[in-house]
Amino acid sequence: MLKIRLKKYGRKKRPSYRIVVIDSRKRRDGRPIEELGFYDPITNQITLDIESVNTYKNHGAQTSKVVESIYLKAIQIQA
Structure with missing residues (x-):
């Protein structure tokens, strides 16, 4: 099953995350199928390819709560 979830990177005390599509059995920082966006919780910056997310969701990918x-x-910001 495919999951759309966060992949952590960055330095100590300054986390950043990439939003990725990955097999649910892979580890958190494993090799993703595709990178769909970026999230920085400190500056609250969001970059997301909404069309690709919709495509993967229509094909059965599950998203994490976050x-x-x-x-x-991102949809509210775009509208």
């Missing part, structure tokens, strides 16, 4: 909230915020 990614779902980021996705909804």
